[in-house]
Amino acid sequence: MGQRVGIFGGTFDPIHVGHLVAAVNAKDALGMDRVLLVVANVPWQKADLRAVSSAEDRLALVDAAVGDVPGLEASRLEIDRGGESYTADTLSELRQSGPNDELFLIVGWDVAGDLATWERHEEIQRLATLVVVNRPGAGHPQGLDDDGWTVVEVTVPNLEISSTDLRARALDGRPLDYLVPESAVRCIRARGMYATGR
Ligand code: ATP
Ligand code: MG
Numbered sequence: 051m052g053q054r055v056g057i058f059g060g061t062f063d064p065i066h067v068g069h070l071v072a073a074v075n076a077k078d079a080l081g082m083d084r085v086l087l088v089v090a091n092v093p094w095q096k097a098d099l100r101a102v103s104s105a106e107d108r109l110a111l112v113d114a115a116v117g118d119v120p121g122l123e124a125s126r127l128e129i130d131r132g133g134e135s136y137t138a139d140t141l142s143e144l145r146q147s148g149p150n151d152e153l154f155l156i157v158g159w160d161v162a163g164d165l166a167t168w169e170r171h172e173e174i175q176r177l178a179t180l181v182v183v184n185r186p187g188a189g190h191p192q193g194l195d196d197d198g199w200t201v202v203e204v205t206v207p208n209l210e211i212s213s214t215d216l217r218a219r220a221l222d223g224r225p226l227d228y229l230v231p232e233s234a235v236r237c238i239r240a241r242g243m244y245a246t247g248r
């Protein structure tokens with residue numbers, strides 16, 4: 051018997067409670083056995099735009115944040131594969147390691163609107179059911195079914211939190227507490243991340 055596995059990819063620079071709340075609620079709503087928080091090695095859509103923290107640092111934060119919440123796992127699959135991170139490769143790797151698993155790709159509204167630009171998205175469509183979660187600041191994505199996706203929508207608490215805002219907060223010394231789990235805040239301090247202003 052295979053498992054129902056959620057794949058929630060991100061840069062997680064840093065991870066925040068918006069990510070975690072989305073992941074646990076998608077897991078619960080669709081009866082998934084586990085959700086992998088897959089840390090992008092080189093996020094090809096972002097790498098040219100700003101300095102991204104090292105993959106190992108971002109993974110350490112995800113690992114700390116997940117703690118022992120049952121069924122949530124930090125995944126280093128894309129880090130171990132190296133190079134640029136493509137979801138199509140990640141899903142086909144998971145398909146090979148678990149041929150009987152049912153795969154669910156979890157994305158927020160902002161990302162759902164961009165899926166047509168993703169590498170080999172037809173391959174992704176064949177490998178996984180798309181799970182779309184609401185996110186404040188982005189519109190409800192249109193036309194996904196027509197574009198060939200098998201889509202399930204899951205409503206999660208609206209949390210207006212982004213890593214971009216958290217990096218700005220850290221830079222000017224404003225608190226990250228309660229937006230980022232305390233275990234991950236400690237990890238950010240210990241690694242001296244985001245703290246160029248201090
Ligand atoms: P950045 O501001 O650097 O882009 P981010 O907060 O958008 O960071 P990402 O790592 O880019 O975080 O996002 C990973 C996934 O998490 C995406 O699918 C995104 O839509 C989703 N996500 C991020 N924040 C939220 C949130 N507050 N509520 C729901 N989904 C979210
Ligand atoms: Mg983002």
